[in-house]
Amino acid sequence: QDAGGRIDIVVQPEPPSLMLGLVQNGPTQLVAGDIYESLLRYNTDLEPQPSLAKSWEISEDGLTYTFHLQDGVKWHDGEPFTSADVVFSADVFLRETHARMRSSLAYVDSIEAPDDQTVVFKLKTPFGPFIGVFEAGTMPMIPKHIYEGTDYANNPMNATPIGTGPFKFESWEKGSYIHLVKNEDYYLEGKPHLDEVYYRVIPDAASRAVAFETGEVDVLPGGSVENWDVQRLTELDNTCSTGKGWEFFAPHAFMWLNNREGPTADVRFRQAVMYAMDREFVKDVVWNGFGKVATGPVSSKTNFYSDDVTQYDYNPEKAKELLAEMGYDGTPVSILPLPYGETWQRWAEAVRQNLQEVGITVDIDSADVAGWNEKTSQWDYDMAFTYLYQYGDPALGVSRNYVESQIEKGSPWNNVEGYRNPEMDAKWAAAAVSPSPDERTKIYSEIQKEIVDDVPVAWLLEIEFPTIYNCNVQDLVTTGIGVSDGLRDAWIKQE
Amino acid sequence: MSLITTILGRLVKAAITLLAIAVLNFFLIHAAPGDPAAVLAGEAGAADPLFIAQLRERFGLDQPLYVQLWSYVKNVLTLDLGYSFRQGMPVYDLIAQRLPATLLLTLSSFVISLSLGIAFGVAAAARVGKASDSVLTTIALLFYATPLYWAALMAVLVFSVQLGWLPGFGYETVGSGYSGLARAWDILQHLILPALTLGLFFMAVYMRMTRASMLEVSQMDFVKTARAKGLSGPVIRRRHILRNALLPVVTLAGLQAGQLIGGAVLTETVFAWPGIGRLMFESLEARDYNTILGVFLVSAAMVIVFNILTDIVYRIVDPRIGAKS
Amino acid sequence: MTDAILSIDSLTIDLPIGADRPHAVEDVSFDLNKGEILCVVGESGSGKSMTANALMGLLPDGVTVGKGRAMFDGKDVLTLPEAQKQAMRGARIGMIFQEPMTALNPLMRIGDQIAEVFAAHNLLSGSERRARALALVKEVGLPDPEKIIRAYPFQLSGGQRQRAMIAMALALEPEILIADEPTTALDVTTQAQILRLILALREKHGMAVMFITHDFGVVAEIADRVIVMRYGQIVEAGIAKQVLESPQHEYTRALLDAIPTGTVPELAPITTAPALEIRHLNKIYRTGGSPFRAAREVRAVNDVSLTIAKGEVVGLVGESGSGKSTLGRAVVRLVTPDSGQVLVGGVDMAALDENELRKQRHRVQMVFQDPYASLNPRHRILRTLSDGPMAKGVSKQQAHKRALDLLEIVGLGADAATRFPHEFSGGQRQRIGIARALAMDPELIIADEAVSALDVSIQAQVLELLADLRRQMGLSILFITHDLRVAAQVCDRIAVMQYGRLVEVGPVRDVFHAPKQAYTRELLAAVPGAGWAMEKEDATA
Amino acid sequence: MTLWKRFATNRGAVIGLIILLCVIAIALLAPVIYPGGPWKMVQRPFLVPFTNGDLPLGTDTLGRDVAAGLVHGARVSLLVGLVSTVMALLIGVPLGALAGFYGGYVDEGAMRFTEFFQTIPNFALAIVLVAILEPTLGSITLAIAIVSWPPVARLVRAEVMSLKRREFVEAAHLAGLSNTRILVSEVLPNAISPIIVMASLMVATAILLESSLSFLGLGDPNIMSWGYMIGAARTVIRSAWWLSFMPGVAILLTVLALNLIGEGLNDAFNPHLKKGRT
Ligand SMILES: Nc1ncnc2c1ncn2[C@@H]1O[C@H](COP(=O)(O)OP(=O)(O)OP(=O)(O)O)[C@@H](O)[C@H]1O
Ligand SMILES: Nc1ncnc2c1ncn2[C@@H]1O[C@H](COP(=O)(O)OP(=O)(O)OP(=O)(O)O)[C@@H](O)[C@H]1O
C-alpha cells in the first residue's frame, strides 16, 4: 500500500454546508464523511465494524448497548475525543437538529458515559435496527467543546468543520472545489494513505464525464454522470467501476400514487399502472441495465426482503382489463418526475408512453427541486417519482412511507401517498420492536405480501449507482456506505 | 463640471430606481413555489415537519411577508445584502467570491465579441454585396445560431479531449499551488475556451450592427468631402466612417456590458466556471432568497453603472452630446 | 483654346438599370479656362452634380463614365488609376458641396479636418499643418480663428461651416475649384459673404472655378461664362452677359422668365376686419435644463405684434434663425407661446383647451416648408386631403368630392387622388400641401417657405396658384420666406424680422424702395444679382 | 423598385426565405407526416441514421423516431418563436409608442418600468419566470415574451419620438385629428419597418432561448421541441453525436434563415443601401 498522492472526486451538486450534524444530504455526506466519524461502520453485508468504537456489547434483552472507544483519538483541533462528546452529540445536538436520528432516539431512554472511554445507550423497548444507527451520516460525532451552549446553526465554526476523521478541512472555493488534507494525527497507524483530497464541483453532467476522461478527476461517485455515459466510460483504459458501496442506502425508486383522490385512489387503477409499465425496458434502456426491478417496498439488498409477493410483470392487457373493470373514464393524471437530470426525465417519458398505451390520459408535470418538494409535501400530485434510502433496515427506511402515523403534510419523506391500513400499522410496529431477527423476518414477509397487492405506491427499481474510478485508486469502496464513508482506506498505486 | 453634475443627478435617480427594483425583485422571487427550508429538507433525505418548521423559523420565513420585505428593504438601505442561510455566509461575501470569475469571463468575452464583431463588420461593409461579405456574415451568424451549450461542449470535446490543447473547465488548475505569473498564465489557459465560446456568440450582434452602421455612414456627405480631399480609402474608413459608425455600437455595447454579470449562466455551467451566473441559478433552484436578490441587485447596479459609463463614453466619442443637453 | 485648363470632350455618364433615364449626362463638351468662373445652371436632375462628381472621380456606386475624356494637364482625369486620382483630388482640383450642415465630419475638430488635407498628400509636418490650417481659417474670414480650429462642426453656423469647407478646398491651392450649389442652403446675407469670398480668392490665387447653381441672381453676380443644362445635355453656353440678356434656347428663356422679377403688384382692396391679430407674443426656447444646471435660452419670438387683414398677404422675411417659423407655428399652436395672444377672427387661440383647440384648428392652416416631409408617405393623396375635413364632421362623401375638386383647382387632376406622395414631383407635392390646407376651409394660411425648395420654373407655378386662390377665395396669407424677390411678388405688406423682433413692417413698395431700418437695407443689398434684377425690372417696366 | 424586388436582390435573404417557408411547411404538415406523434418508442434505442429505411434519421435514447421529433419539434420551436414575438410586440409597441408620443411623465414612467426588466439579465429573468410559473409551453412563451419586449419598447419610442416631430404629423394635428388617431394611423405605420426587421430577429432569438431553457431543465416535458431534443441528446453526444447534431442543424438553419431575412428586410427598408447595390 503506497502512501501519498491526491485524488479528485466529483461532488454534485455543491453541498450547502459540510456540517454533517446540521445537514445530511448526499453531497454533504460525501465530503463530510471524510471529516466526521461515528461509532461504527458497516461492511457491504451491513454488519457493524469498529470505527470510533473499538468494541461493543448488546445486552441479552436488547435494551443496553455499551461502546468502548478507541484510544488516543483527537479532534482536528487537537482536543481529545471522549465519551462526553458522544453523549453530547447523540443526546443533545442531534436530538435537536437531525430529523432521522430523532425518530430513532425516541426509543432511547438514556445515554451515559461511565468513564471517558465508555458510552452506554439504554433503550425503552427493544429496537431491532438500533445497531444500524451508528453510521457517520446518522450519528456523526460533534465536538462538544465547540458547540456546547452555542446556537448550533449559526456557529461560525460550521464553516470550518472539526471532526475526528482521516481528513481535515482545508479550504472551500465556492463553485470550484473543496480541499481536504490528511489528518496526520489520525488514530489508526499508517492511515490515511492519501495526502489530500479535492472534491470538485462540475455542474454539467457531460462535463463531468469529460473531466474523468481527461484525468481531471479520479472518481465519479454513483449518479454523477448520466447512465448512457457509464457504459462508455467503463470501457476506457484503466477505468474500473463497482456497484458496491450502496448497500446501506439501497436506493429504492418508486412513484408516489396519490391514494386520496383521483383515479389513483382506486386500487385497480394502481394495479393497472403496475402492469402497464415495462420496467425491464426502463432498466435496460434508461438505466443501461443497472439495477433490479423492485418487487415491493423492501430492497433485495437489505435483510428482510421477501420475493413471495404478487409479481407485476409487464402486461398491458391485464392493465386494460383492470381499467375497464374500474370504469376508468379518461380523467387525466399527471406524472411529476424527479428534477435530477436526464435519466429521470426519460424515465417519466417512458412511463407516460406505457400508460398512454393502455389508455390512460397522462401528461408530465414539471418542477425544479423546490417545486417538486412543494408539490409532494403538499400532496399536490397524482403520481410523483422519488427514490428513498433504506438505511439497512425496513424500520428505518421503509415503514415511514406506509404507516398512518407518518401522514403529515410538509415533508416529502413520510407517508406522502396517504396510505391507511391500521392492521398493517400494527405489524410494522411489532416488527420494529421485536428483539428476534427471525420474528422480524416473518412479520416483514407478511407485510410485503399484503402491501404489494394494495399498491400504495408504484415500485419501480432498486437503483444501482456504479462508482467509476481510475484503477490506480485502490480500496476506494470498503463499506456498505461506499465513498460517502470516507477515504480512510484508499490509496493510489504508484506506477 | 457639467459632466459631474449630470452623473450625480443620474446616480441619485439610479439609487431610487435600484430600491424600487429591489422591492419588485423581492416579490418576484417570493412568487416561486417552495421555499429554502423545503428545499433543504427535501435534500436531507429525511425530515419531519418539525425540522422544517425549525428551519423556517431560523430563516425568518415564519414572519408575514411584509415583515420580511421590510427587513430586506432595511438591509438594502444600509447596503447590506443579508445572509445566505443555505450557504451559511453573508451574501456580500458570497458574491464577492464569485464576482471576479464572472467579470473575468464576461469582460474578456465582451472584448472578444466587440473587437471581432467590429473587425468583421468593417471588413464586411468594405466588401458589401460581394461574396466575401456573405461569407463573413454567414460565419458570424453560424456562431450566433448554434445553441451555446452545444457549441461549448463541442469546443471542450475538440480542444480539450481530442487535441488536449486547453483545459476543458474550471477556473484554474486545482491544487497546483501556482502563484503570480504562473497562476495568471494558468487562469488564462482556462479562460480561452469559455471566453471564446461566449464571445463568438455575441460577435454576430456587433458585426451586424457595425456593418449596417458603416454602410449608412459611408453614404453620408462628409465621406464624400473626405474623398474630395484626396484621402485614401482605408484612411477614410478608419478616421471618418468608423468613428461615426461606432456610435450606435457603443450604445449596444453599453446595454450588453450591463448584462455581463448574469449573462453567462450557460457558459459557466458547461465550463464549470465558478461565477455568479451559476450562483444565481443554483440559488434560484435552492430558493436561497437573499442570495438571488443580492445577485439581482448587484446586477441591476451594474446595469445602471454601465448605462452611465456608456453615456460618458458617448460624450467622449461624440462632442455634440455634452453641448446639447 | 490655349488657356483651357480643363477640357471636357463628349462626356457620357451611364446610370444604373432602374434609374429614371439611361444617362445622367450625354455627350457633354465644354472647356474651363484659367482664372475664369464658369457657372453651370439648369433644372434639378439635369446632371450638373454628376458632371462635377465625374471630374473628381467621385461618382456614386453604380454610376459610371460611359465615354468621353476630360483632359487636365495633358492627362484624361476620367481614366486615371485610383491612386493618381487620389493624389489629384484636393491637391489640384478642390471641391465644395452643397450641404454645409452634413459635409463635415461631426466628430472631428475643424482644424484637424483642414490639416488632414495636407496629411492626405503627405505634405508638411504636424505643427506646420496646424499653422497652415490656422492661416486658412483666417483667410476665409472666419472669426476668432484660434477658437474655430478647435471647434467641432456643430458649434459653427451654416455659413461658417461652408467657409471651413472652402478653406479645405483651398488648402493646397488647387488649380480648379468645383463648387456644387455651395450657397443654396444659406440665407441671403451669408450667401453674399460666400460669393464675395470666392471672388476674392479667385483674384488672389487665380484658380478656375466651376460653380453649379440654379440661382440666376448668383450667376449674374459672379459668372464669366454660363452653361445651361437640361436632361443631361448642354442646351446653351456662352458669356454670362449674353446668355442672361439674349438667351438663344427656349429653355433658357423659360428659365429666365420664371424668375420672380421683384415687380410690385397692384394692391388689392383690403377690408379692415382683421383675420389675424398677434399681440405681444413671446416664445423662449429652453434647452438642456437639469436640476443641476441652468438652461440655455433662445428668445425666438420677442414681443411681436402684427395684424393681418381679411384677404391680405403679409410677407415675413428675415435671415435664418430670426424666428419666422416659430412665429408661424405659434399662430397655429404647433408651439405654445409663453405669453401674448393670437386672435383668429377674434377668437384667442392661445387660451383654448385641447378639445376646443382641436375644433377651432381648421380656421388656420399651414403649408409646410418641405412638401415631402409634410405628407404621410403611407397614405394616398385622397386620404391626406379628406382626413381633416372628416375629423371636422364633414361626411365622407362630401370630403372626397371636395378633395377631388381641390386637386383640380391646384391643377393636378382628380386621378392624383389614388397615388402616393413619392409618385409626385416636388412642385406637385407642394400643391398637394396647399390643397390640404384649403380643404379645411381656413380663414388664414401660414405658408412657411412654401416655395424655397423648388426650382424657379416650379416656384413660379406655385406662386401663380397662390395668387389665384387669394383672388378667388379671399384668403389671408402669412407668407414666410427668406427670398425677398418672391416676397415682393406676392405680398401686400412685408414684415422684417431679426433676432425674434419685428424690426420693420410696411407696404411692399415702401419697404423695398425706402427701407427705414439699417437691417432691412442690409438684407436687400445682400440679394444676389440685385443690380441685374433691378435692371431687368426697369427693362420690363 | 418595390420592397419585394429590393428584398429579392439580396440572394441570402431569398435563400433564408425559402428555408423558412420549408420549415413552416414541415411544421404545418407534421400531423400528416407523422400522425403517431413524436413520443412513440418505435425501435431499439440508438439506431444509427440511414440504416433503416423507415427511420431515416435513426432513433433516440428511448427508441423514438428522430425524424418525427424533428418534424414535430419544428411546430413547437416556430410556435414559441412566433407567439412570443407577437406578445413582445403587443407589450413593447404600445408602451414605446405612448412613451415616445406623450413624453413627460408618461415617458419617464414607461422607461423606468422598462428599465426594471432590463436590469435583470434577460436569460436570468427568463429562468426566474419559468421557475415561478412552472414550465409549460404557455409559460415559456410568456417568459420569453416578457424578456424580449424592452428593446422593442425602446426602439418604438425612439422611432415615435422622431416621427412625431415630422411635418406630416404636425399637419395631422392641424387637421384636428385626435392624438390617438394620429398615433395609430399617422405615426405607427411609419415605424413599421424597423419593427418588422427587429421582429424577424426576435423570432430567432426566441427559438434559441427556448432551447437554452430546455437545456437547463426548464422545458415543457410534454412537447417535443428542438431545444428539448438537443438537451436530451447532449449527454449521449459521445456515443450518438447525431442525436444532438440533427436538431442543432435544424435550429441553426432556421435561425440563420430568420437572420438572413432580417438582414434582407433591413437592406430593403434602408433607402441608402439600394443605391449602393446593383
Ligand atoms: N446614385 C444614383 N443612382 C442612380 N441615378 C442617380 C444617382 N444619383 C443621381 N442619379 C440621377 O442622375 C441624374 C442627374 O443627377 P444630378 O445629381 O447630376 O442632377 P443635378 O443636375 O445635380 O440636380 P440638382 O440641381 O437637383 O442637384 C438624375 O436623373 C438623377 O435621378
Ligand atoms: N424646438 C426648438 N428648441 C430650441 N430652440 C429652437 C427650437 N426651434 C427653433 N429654435 C431656435 O429658435 C430660433 C428661431 O428659430 P426659427 O426656426 O423660428 O427661425 P426661422 O426664422 O424660421 O429660420 P429659418 O429661416 O432657418 O427657417 C433659432 O435660434 C433656433 O435655433
Ligand SMILES: [Mg+2]
Ligand atoms: Mg446636384
Ligand SMILES: [Mg+2]
Ligand atoms: Mg424656418
